[in-house]
Amino acid sequence: FVTNIMTMMGLAVGIDYCLFILSRYREERDSGVDKIQAISNTGSTAGRAVMFSGFTVVFAILGVFIIPEKTFHAFGVGTVLVVFVAVLAGITLLPAIIGLLGDKVNSFEVPKILTLSLYFIGFFIVVFTVGLGPVLLIVSGIVLLLLIIISIIKKKPPSGVTNPDSGTNQGGFWNTITLQVMKRPYVSMIIASGILIFLSYFYFDLEEGTSGISVLPDEEPVKIGFELLNEKFGFGQDAPTLIAVAADTSSEKISQSLTNLEKGISDYSGMNPPQLTIYDEVSYAEFLASIPGDPNGQDAVNSIKYLRNTLIPNAFEGVDPDEYTIYVGGSTAEIVDSVESVNESFPYVIGLVLLLSLLLLLFAFRSVTIPVASIVMNLLSVGASYGLLVLVFQKGFMIDIFGFEQVDQIEFWLPLFMFTILFGLSMDYHVFMLSRIKENFDETKSANESVAFGLRTTASIITGAALIMVAVFGGFALGDITFFQSMGFGLGAAVLIDATIVRSILVPSVMKILGESAWYLPSWLNWLPNISIEGNVKK
Secondary structure, three states, X not given: OHHHHHHHHHHHHHXXXXXXXXXXXXXXXXXXXXXXXXXXXXXXXXXXXXXXXXXXXXXXXXXXXXXXXXXXXXXXXXXXXXXXXXXXXXXXXXHHHHHHHHHHHHOEOOOHHHHHHHHHHHHHHHHHHOOOOOHHHHHHHHHHHHHHHHHHHOEOOOOOOOOOOOOOOOOOHHHHHHHHHHHOHHHHHHHHHHHHHHHHHHHHHOOEEOOOHHHOOXXXXXXXXXXXXXXXXXXXXXXXXXXEEEEOOOOHHHHHHHHHHHHHHHHOOOOOOOEEEEEHHHOEEEEEEOOOOOOOOHHHHHHHHHHHHHHHHHHOOOOOXXXXXXXXXXXXXXXXXXXXXXXXXXXXXXXXXHHHHHHHHHHHHOOOHHHHHHHHHHHHHHHHHHHHHHHHHHOOOOHHHHOOOOOOOEEOOHHHHHHHHHHHHHHHHHHHHHHHHHHHHHHHOOHHHHHHHHHHHHHHHHHHXXXXXXXXXXXXXXXXXXXXXXXXXHHHHHHHHHHHHHHHHHHHHHHHHHHHHHHOOOHHHOOOOOOOOOOOOOO
16 A cells, blocks of 8 residues: 555656756746756756755655554655655756756647547547546546657757747736736635635544445455345454453452443344353453444444443443453454544644644745745645545535445545645645745735736646646546545545645735735744745846
8 A cells, every 4th residue: 555655646746846847947948048057047946946845745744653553654654755756856867857858858749729629529428428437537548648649749849949838928828817816816715715615614524434345346246245144144244343351250240240231232233242251260251242234334333432432331330440441342443443543643743744834934935924824725725625525425426427436434544644645735836836926026026926927837837737646646546446536536636626726716816915925024033044945046
């Protein structure tokens, strides 16, 4: 599993960082700067932004080391390593390759009209023949392959002269969007925030657990056999709940309590009648009770909670707690304990990630307003992705259209996993965009013009990078196993929301409202070093 996550993150951030650096190099060349100077300018601007973006992702991942689960530690180490390698390759290997290839990196062009035509043709073929669902992702992959082949055939003229379609051009789709948003900043902010808050609301209906046999397709032989055993014998998997009691079993009070517990479990519909074994010679007793249905399902989890919180206290009512010790074990109890462990650590993870991100942005942009605003916007983005995950997979909203399987609960590790990944990636995009805004603000001292410039020059590349990430994450959603579907869909949808609603509407509207106060730094913080992510370029 960790190797899969490393592959996913390596492809996602590696391609993103390469796009950021290459887009800045092309912009420098299109403005007439010679090749060597363009590489130098790119390294001192986009290269720095990539390095700090990598730091934000790493800082977000560091939060998982708080959790006392070895799986999260392995995931953290693997992700940090792959991000470190991606950053290192982006600021060293990529400039060297650009130096060797020069303007040949722009030798091929993707025809936009043909791109849209092929996509819609493939889309409607699937709609009218197979139907909507994950197959659309496969079609998108085929279209992408065709575009690559066509791009190799159709070459683009070398760069080095001013390009009227470059990112600095005053027109274009993204510039129009930015201007419209900044004309009505309060309305835009309220609409964007309202959408994100509405989606975040569904997070409060989140049910956490883990998926067992229910995640497998209905036609799988193992699932058919499980359901047959469950129907005939009352349980489909030999995973009984173990209740271990350390007490003086020869005592009348303890003996009566054991009898009460046996009767309580037998009368409870969530568990099958238990098998009680008493060992008087070692003052020990144990119950073995199987759970009907999927032992990893939500009903089984609720049964363990009811056993611990109601049945056991009722059975041992009136007995001094010092006279007995009870442990509830088994695979279902392990899930309950893991969920509680992760939930207890979650606030500390959030606090650490927010603190590290706040400090990094404070040092990077020498502003107290930017870090706070960035954190709030990124939290809204993550919250919306949580709500969308619950809305689709738990509540079944449009689940047939997506072609996924509905579940009773979301994997308990997924919210924390998504938080660390998405918060890091959101800050990743944020740093890249803000570095361009700050660069222009230092030159022009115009807050409005700087916001328009920053979004105009980064929106298309951020959206393109986000679509690549959606394709990478969407690969996990192609499988038949539900928790891979939920992970791929959740990450892909979150990145798409962040790159569109947040970056295109919320960020420019908030920056417009803040104006020059966005770069406010109190005098008592003037001791902070001027790291200058945006660098100093020589035109």
